[in-house]
Amino acid sequence: MSFQEIRSTTILGVRIGKKIALGGDGQVTMGDMQMKSKAVKVRSFYHGKILAGFAGAAADAMALFEKFESKLTEVNGNLQKAVVEMAKDWRTDKVLKELDALLAIMDQKSAYLLSGSGDVIEPDDQVISIGSGSGFAVAAARAYIDAGLKKPSMIVEKSMKLTADLCIYTNDSITILEA
16 A cells, blocks of 8 residues: 555644644545545544544554554553554554555654555654645645644644645545644
8 A cells, every 4th residue: 555545535633842633534435435424533542642543444444543552552652663563563464464544643752654565654844644635734734834823733624624625535524633
């Protein structure tokens, strides 16, 4: 699974100082048909300190979230170590490597994008995104940050709404988590 193949959602995370917000739209599509409009694709982990979202097959993402949660517990909440261990398992495990999803994960210090092919990408700035609308969402978030907006949840909300206007696979039923 490559980062370009997901055409079903938008997940956006923003960090300003030690505050983070991660949001996802609620649209679920099969091909060119909208099947659901209020799905929740973001979740908090490790006592609400780590936020994650998925793009791709929902059942696969739930399995990956479970695995990620167990990795976090094993490494006492060390996000970087949990992400690297998760990527190794995802790439090499016969069952996991068949799962069709991407993950965006962040805490107050770092952010990572994970794929089943073993990709672990740490973005250069405080904005992360996956899914079909990610280009729109990142551009909007960076513009809001450059314009002086300082509240991550507001940046995520405004950016996701703009993305929903532009990307046919992203809707405006947005769930936002903060830490």
